[in-house]
Amino acid sequence: MDLRRRLVGSLSLLLAALLAGTALVQLYSLRADVAAEVRASSQLVTVLLAAGTLAPDEAQALQPLLAQAGLRHLSIRTEGQAPLQPARDSLSGWLGLEALIPSQPEQQIRIGQQTLYIAPYPHSEISERLVDTVRLWSTLLFFSGTTLLVAWWSADRALRPVRELEASLHRLARGEPDPALPQFDLREFGRVARAIDHLARALGAARAAQQALARQLITVREDEKRTLARELHDEMGQTLTALNVTAAHLERHGATMAPAEVGECAVELRRELRTCSGQLRGMLKTLRPHGLSAHGLQQALADLLQGWRSKQTAITFELLLPAAMPAVDEQLALVIYRVVQEALTNVVRHSGAVSCTVQLQATAAGLQLDVMDDGCGLPSDLAWQGGLLGMRERISMVDGQLQVWHGPAGGLHLHALFPLRHQSCAGVAELAGVAA
Numbered sequence: 506m507d508l509r510r511r512l513v514g515s516l517s518l519l520l521a522a523l524l525a526g527t528a529l530v531q532l533y534s535l536r537a538d539v540a541a542e543v544r545a546s547s548q549l550v551t552v553l554l555a556a557g558t559l560a561p562d563e564a565q566a567l568q569p570l571l572a573q574a575g576l577r578h579l580s581i582r583t584e585g586q587a588p589l590q591p592a593r594d595s596l597s598g599w600l601g602l603e604a605l606i607p608s609q610p611e612q613q614i615r616i617g618q619q620t621l622y623i624a625p626y627p628h629s630e631i632s633e634r635l636v637d638t639v640r641l642w643s644t645l646l647f648f649s650g651t652t653l654l655v656a657w658w659s660a661d662r663a664l665r666p667v668r669e670l671e672a673s674l675h676r677l678a679r680g681e682p683d684p685a686l687p688q689f690d691l692r693e694f695g696r697v698a699r700a701i702d703h704l705a706r707a708l709g710a711a712r713a714a715q716q717a718l719a720r721q722l723i724t725v726r727e728d729e730k731r732t733l734a735r736e737l738h739d740e741m742g743q744t745l746t747a748l749n750v751t752a753a754h755l756e757r758h759g760a761t762m763a764p765a766e767v768g769e770c771a772v773e774l775r776r777e778l779r780t781c782s783g784q785l786r787g788m789l790k791t792l793r794p795h796g797l798s799a800h801g802l803q804q805a806l807a808d809l810l811q812g813w814r815s816k817q818t819a820i821t822f823e824l825l826l827p828a829a830m831p832a833v834d835e836q837l838a839l840v841i842y843r844v845v846q847e848a849l850t851n852v853v854r855h856s857g858a859v860s861c862t863v864q865l866q867a868t869a870a871g872l873q874l875d876v877m878d879d880g881c882g883l884p885s886d887l888a889w890q891g892g893l894l895g896m897r898e899r900i901s902m903v904d905g906q907l908q909v910w911h912g913p914a915g916g917l918h919l920h921a922l923f924p925l926r927h928q929s930c931a932g933v934a935e936l937a938g939v940a941a
Contacts, residue, residue, distance in 0.1 A: 511691065515659050523648045530644050534637050541633075552581060552621075580624045666694040673701055682709050718894055725895075729792070736788060744781040748774060787812075802838040803830060806845060810863065813849055820853065825864040831925055833872070840899050841865070841874060841923065847892050848876040848919055856880025858916060871905075871924040879916040883909070896921075 611624040666689050673684035684705045686698045751773050759767065790808070803826050810822045833841075845863055852861050858880030866873045893909065896919075900907045905923040912918045 511663065512659065515655065519652055519655050523652075526644055526648060527641075530640055534640065538633070549581075581621055663691070666691065670694070670697055670701065673698075677701070677705055677708060680712075714894060718898055721892075721895055733788060733792075736784070740784045741781055744777050744784065748777045748781070751777070802833065802841060805838075805842055806863065806865070809842070809846060809849070813853065820858060821860040822849075823860070823862045825862065827865060827867045829867065831867050831872070833925065837872075837903050837923060837925075840903050840905070841872070841921075843899055844874065844896050844921060845876065847896055851892050852876075852878045852880065856882075856917065871922055874919075874921040874923070876919040877912060877916065879912070879914065882911045882915060882917045 611622045614621045614623055669687065673686050676684055682705065684701050686701060689695045689698055751770055755762075755767070755770050762770075790805075806826070807824060810824045813820070814822050849861065849863070852858055856878050858878035861876070861878040864875045864877075866875075893907075897907045900921055900923070903923055905921055908920045910918050910920075
């Protein structure tokens with residue numbers, strides 16, 4: 506059941522009860538009025554019959570009948586009897602309603618040997634109407650109070666799930682994985698609960714991805730440290746050892762060596778120093794390419810692919826660059842470089858590809874990067890984890906988008922779009938036309 510139907514149903518039942526109660530009050534009042542009218546008519550007939558059978562000196566015998574009242578809207582008295590006066594402490598007298606009623610003259614009626622004085626007596630009608638009004642007001646007051654209580658109870662019951670939803674959101678904010686929501690009867694709160702469950706699953710997946718990315722970051726850092734240590738030991742270590750040997754030879758035999766031999770040692774030292782300098786530049790370029798910009802990015806990508814060509818002869822690498830590159834900042838250039846670096850690493854390690862193409866294009870939407878290979882691709886249950894997760898996080902840092910799909914002939918196609926935030930649309934479109 507939804508909230509609207511429950512509220513409409515509750516109010517409908519309450520209004521029906523109010524109408525039924527009002528009808529019962531009116532029926533009770535009508536029944537009392539009819540009974541009083543019948544009693545008044547009977548009393549009037551009794552008085553008239555008694556007056557017709559009494560002698561003139563027996564007028565006092567009518568006093569008990571007249572004292573019983575019950576004649577409702579008439580005042581009857583015998584000759585010599587004072588007219589009937591309303592009670593001064595009555596509600597109608599307190600409200601001053603008698604002053605609004607014009608006085609009516611008495612009418613004399615001769616019945617038998619008795620003379621009766623009959624006059625209208627509206628005070629009884631006023632009293633009856635006041636009683637009916639008080640009864641109706643009491644009924645309305647009772648049902649108004651009942652309506653307020655029912656409305657408060659209905660609102661409290663209807664909004665009780667809101668407190669449970671609020672508590673579940675607080676649990677999610679504290680990092681608890683399960684919002685622990687009950688089953689709601691109302692359809693609206695059920696939809697909100699399902700949305701919160703979906704949010705909890707999404708937050709759980711985001712936290713898991715964040716933890717996986719943190720673990721991957723630690724792993725990558727450790728791998729970089731091990732790689733750097735290995736290269737320092739295997740490459741620069743050998744070069745430094747050769748430098749040390751040559752320098753030690755000069756130290757021991759320099760005084761007795763011929764000038765030509767000293768020159769050969771100097772040439773050897775310079776050659777080893779150039780080798781060491783080249784190795785150091787290669788390590789620094791791997792850690793962070795220097796001078797990345799529009800043209801520096803092109804050269805850095807070319808050097809990156811050339812490095813893989815020199816290491817992997819089984820894979821053919823191809824680089825396609827635009828004729829004109831838009832102006833990009835160093836952060837965007839570094840992200841593009843790292844994405845290509847990670848993509849090529851995955852191609853070499855996991856794809857088993859024969860060829861790989863890296864294409865960078867300047868389009869109206871921004872810079873478009875495509876890395877395509879003809880390898881084995883990815884499993885059907887592709888998940889954003891490992892290197893793909895790291896690439897997506899890097900690309901999202903510059904408001905880019907990453908898509909991955911399998912090529913029509915096999916392999917994997919990685920597509921990334923990088924918006925140029927500091928480049929006008931007209932300028933990018935012009936560059937895109939030049940590149941085409």
